[in-house]
Amino acid sequence: MEKEKQKVKVICLGDNEAEFSNFDQKKSVYFSTINLFDGMYSQEKLSAILKAWADDKMLRDVPIALGNIKQFKLEPELYKQLVRYTLIYNTNNDISDESQALFNLIAAVPVDFTDAIAIKETLNYVVFGRQNxxxxxxxxxxxxxxxxxxxxxxxxxxxxxxxxxxxxxxxxxxxxxxxxxxxxxxxxxxxxxxxxxxxxxxxxxxxxxxxxxxxxxxxxxxxxxxxxxxxxxxxxxxxxxxxxxxxxxxxxxxxxxxxxxxxxxxxxSHLSHGKMILGGDSINDNTQKVAGEILYYFNPGDFKPPLNVYFSGYRTLEGFEGQRMMHGMGSPFLLIADSRLEGGAFYMGNPDLENKVVELIKKASRSMGFKNDQIVMSGLSMGTFASLYYAPDIRPVAVIVGKPLVNIGDVALNERINRPEVFPTALDVLMNIMGEVSQASAEKLNKRFWTKFNRGVLKNTKFFISYMENDDYDEHAFPQLYEALKKRYPNVQIIHRGFIGRHNDDTSGIVASFFRHYNFILEHDFGRISKDEVN
Structure with missing residues (x-):
């Protein structure tokens, strides 16, 4: 039986098994819904099935082929429970405008279930799981x-x-x-x-x-x-x-x-269905192609506040960071990844590109009907810069960061003596944005952050900061942030914890603190059940 389970490549979900006759029976498993919704409690019954799949390592990341389900037409809200899964649906079925809009939002893939070749190509070349x-x-x-x-x-x-x-x-x-x-x-x-x-x-x-x-x-x-x-x-x-x-x-x-x-x-490639992952997309600098692309991915989660915005850290591999982590929190989330230079360019660019980052977050929030105090900005290392840099534009309920970096000019200059040949990308960022590598350009780049940060109104934003006490990238980041915030807003909430070590030391401790801070804000501000561990 275990060998049979390992062959599962797609879950077929529908009232009639005949609808899935063109699927490879050796690589699929069919779950009938014809008698599932007899009586009441449709939401609870579907939720129990999905939880069982999520707990089964052989099924949790398997795509769902969604067939005709009578109860879904009677209760369109049932579709919302499927957003965690990669979804393909039968284009031959009658789909309401409301359901189609949801399918578009979650990047569900339309397939003609009578076309065996189209099914095979979709499963092999479009809905594969891992980004590569x-x-x-x-x-x-x-x-x-x-x-x-x-x-x-x-x-x-x-x-x-x-x-x-x-x-x-x-x-x-x-x-x-x-x-x-x-x-x-x-x-x-x-x-x-x-x-x-x-x-x-x-x-x-x-x-x-x-x-x-x-x-x-x-x-x-x-x-x-x-x-x-x-x-x-x-x-x-x-x-x-x-x-x-x-x-x-x-x-x-x-x-x-x-x-x-x-x-x-x-x-x-996902063959026009997304960049790196299904539904992934990008914003681009209209003035240049070199170092001009920032990737993003939006998932509506359970459609309830908050919107968790997570900026990826330094990443030499293509793609996003934190997808499984954000999925595990349950609420809507927006992943943003800087694909420029060797591993990212700290999400800075010309005014047009930076305005697109801001509008991207606001658009995702508007699509959920959320207000700015229902947005959480977050990130680790390089991602902390963007969370703090764009906070004045968004005015979120909370900013949650680990290993904060804000003086990017200092980060670049520290490459010479404090941290030789450890993070040369910082020199590229300085060169790319300021046009030269010098003490003067580094100071101007530092000032760029503080001018924007101090111009914002953040008195109602909570700050959760986990930092390294001997950070060799930006040793002044936390004390300067604390001083700047307390000077302007004496009553601002800053929850912080320091860890002994340099920037790349004790990452596990920083990540654990990051999770605790996230769980705190989710539970205390939004009534969500706190999780000791995010899967």
């Missing part, structure tokens, strides 16, 4: 020996190449040093960050993807990608039926000017 991807930085780039133009490097932010390409038919300018493994039967989004200055036609600059069969040097597939084929999600390609290694290069066949190349993002 990597980024290729300027460190991974080498200039082609035949390129004779000017090359400049701006830290790990970008590589700049300048030349007159008008006399060339096609010139390889650069390539990635290392090849990267991609498994068979998978699709990927290829998204290079590049900006151009000068006179180039739309197809003058193009990239090539070479797929090399595992264990050989044989190139089994090549993709040529021009600017018009790269949208906000990137260019989609598949690996076919063999494991491969990816190699990539950039070419220019005409024009004159400068090309700035930043990160190249390679992400397992």
């Amino acid at each position: 991807g990597f980024r290729l930085s300027p460190d991974d780039i080498e200039i082609a020996p035949q390129f004779t133009g000017v090359v400049q490097r701006k830290g790990r932010v970008l590589i700049s190449v300048t030349s007159d390409f008008s006399q060339e038919k096609s010139t390889q300018v650069l390539s990635v040093k290392m090849n990267n493994y991609l498994p068979k039967n998978s699709y990927w989004d290829y998204l290079p960050e590049y900006d151009i200055e000068g006179d180039f036609a739309e197809d003058d600059i193009y990239f090539k993807i070479f797929l090399i069969q595992e264990g050989t040097m044989d190139v089994i597939d090549t993709h040529i990608i021009t600017q018009k084929e790269i949208n906000d999600s990137g260019y989609v390609f598949g690996t076919g039926e063999r494991n491969v290694y990816l190699a990539t290069s950039m070419y220019v066949k005409g024009g004159k000017g400068t090309i700035n190349l930043g990160q190249i993002h390679v992400r397992q």
Whole structure:
């Protein structure tokens, strides 16, 4: 029986098993609802089933194929209990406008249940669970020996190449040093960050993807990608039926000017159904593509306050941080992840991009009908900066942070003596935002935070701060925050705890304190049951 359970790839939920006849019976399990809702207490009965699935490690992350259920039409509120799950639904069924709006909100995937091929493709290529991807930085780039133009490097932010390409038919300018493994039967989004200055036609600059069969040097597939084929999600390609290694290069066949190349993002694709995870999306800097993308994902949870906003910390892997943690809290949540530079750029940018971050949070709150005092801002390490930086714009009920960083200029300068070669991304952030690395630019970057933070009205916001007493990233963060808040608002609530050690010491203690603070605000301000441990 255990071996049979391990084959489960999808849960089929509906009144009639025949509706799921095109699903692979060896990779699915059917739960009949035809007699489930006899009598009263529909909500409680469905809740009990879902809890049993959540407690079963073999079922908790399995997608649900939702068929025709008569009781759901009578009680549309039942749909809301399914938001924790990845959901696909039958497009042949009669779906109300209200239910369709909910499906759109939770990124449910429409599928024709009479189409066996569509079902297989959806389960294999769209609703896979784990986020997967990597980024290729300027460190991974080498200039082609035949390129004779000017090359400049701006830290790990970008590589700049300048030349007159008008006399060339096609010139390889650069390539990635290392090849990267991609498994068979998978699709990927290829998204290079590049900006151009000068006179180039739309197809003058193009990239090539070479797929090399595992264990050989044989190139089994090549993709040529021009600017018009790269949208906000990137260019989609598949690996076919063999494991491969990816190699990539950039070419220019005409024009004159400068090309700035930043990160190249390679992400397992959900085929237009989300970035990194189903329903994932991004806000983008309209003025530049290099270091111009911030990812986000919204989940309505149980539709009850508060809205928990969580900013990811420094992350070299592509994707989001904290999804399971936020799911475990039950309430609506918004994940925001900075995909720029090597592992994030502290969520700062030009006014347009920063306004989009603020509007993103307000839009999620409005969609739930919440007020600003029903929003919690939170984050760890790099995520603490954004939670505090945008707090004056949101005026949340609480800010919950662990290992706060606010003086990013100091964080950069500490790389030289206090913390050599530990966090060089801070130097890239300073270079990217201020245009140079210097004492003066670092002081201006510090001032940027304090000018915004001190301009806000935060007298009704509670602050929960867990910090390292010997922080070698930003040693002044907590005392300066405490002093600034108490000076302006003597009665402001600041619940804090210090831990002995440097920034990257005792992460487990900081995280445990972070959870306790979250549970406190959820229980005392919103009447939610406190949890000792978030799954």
